[in-house]
Amino acid sequence: MNRMSQKAAYPYIIWIVGFIIIPILYIFSYAVHDENGLTLKYVLSILWTVHRKPLFLSLYLAFICVIVCLIISIPLAIILRQVQSRIVIFLFMLPMWMNTILSILAWKLLLAPRGLLSHFLPSVSILNTVFATELGMIYDLLPFAIIPIHTAFAAIDEDVIRCAWDLGANRWQVFCKVMLPLARDGIVSAIVMVFVPALTSFVVSDMLGGGKVMLIGNVIEQEFTNLMDWHLGAGLSLVLMVFVLLSTFILDENEKNEYE
């Protein structure tokens, strides 16, 4: 509108500097600097076995989580294409509004040795295992895959699919060559929205892994709360941040290429 209105953005810009840029610079300074001067040992501590293993486990669990969420969401999105009623879609959105900690707590109760699921699946208790952690993650993040993928598939024009049929494509070709490319943006954003929180999660592994499952998030959390080694925690946070930025960047580039 005019120069005057630019002043309206000042609080916003001050806020960004004060609460986003400065805190990140603090992480940097804690990570590469201690009372003995500059050092890289905190960042490189990621190579220690006690840190490398949780990082690999986090990457592995996040990867599986993405795959499972996609395998569940894509067929669902295709089925929901023919569902006209918005009530069904509403039913899929609703659980997302539940408090995360409460729903993970419910899973803890369900999976407990003498919990509710043990009546149906006796003898095996999966609480406090990597599997329980993965299950909790999938539960927590599934809505973030369902929503963008459903939106993308619902937006595909039926006429385009009809065209492919009429031109002799078979079911597999219609799916791979018509539907998937058209839904690509939704799938990519689903991947980012599931992968990043799964990679960095520490609550689910703490609650469902019972302290036995150490993810990189748990290591960082412990450094800041129990062990009080903030330099080490900041060094690992920096590494984690690089992984997060890298994964969003790679997927972002992927999305852009599609238009060129």
Next chain:
Amino acid sequence: MRKMSMNRVNTFIPEWMKKFYVGLILIFLYMPIIVLIGLSFNNSKYYVSFGGWTLKWYKRLFTDEIIRDAIATTLFIAIVSAACATIIGTCGVIGIERMRSKKVILAVSNIPLLNADIVTGVSMMLVFTRFLRLGTLSVLLAHITFEIPYVMLNVIPAFSRMDRDIYNAALDLGASRAQAFFKVIMPQLWPGILSGFLMAMTMSIDDFSITYFTRGAGVNTLSTMIYTQLKRGVNPSMYSLCTIMFLAVFVLLAITNLRDFQKTN
């Protein structure tokens, strides 16, 4: 014609199988919620056994001071932080429109959206412990920070759809800038601002990680309270709170979606 082709695509999988699949996923999504609702009426303190129906956890919910405090803190932080984030974010959207560095500014303010919650929380904790004490205020500031991008996500589309000529016309017709802003711009932005505010509030109530790192001793929101209770055993009144929250969200969403339901029917 249209119907026919749809049937052709979809006859690949039998109808009952599709229903079964959708049902299975719904069961997966609702199982924990149903469990919590069931437990809220369970007379036994131990979740493994069923001791008959009761409403006592609901009664205790309103007398337990710790829970009352946590509810009050959660709502206070949610409402105040969402209000601040909405004001700062909306002014930001209007203000940066003509700035040359608009893209960079937006990218930076979206960092909390993309970054790991744990890193956002920890980074703010490092600054807060240096410059102010951890307490309610620090949680409030942290929440405002991560809510701003959600507000902007909702306000930017409304702002770019807005017809700017009407604002200029208002000025030409003798309206003051303030009048033109409140009577011309605000009514057009209002739906975006409102949904931004609601989204910010929801994010605030649901947040755990950032609150966990930026809260001071004794400050508990519902999420952090449940987390700290885990080791000693969770107060069953939390299940009744969960039931009430679920019903509240259900009613709220049902009302806002009612118009759409009617439209499609």
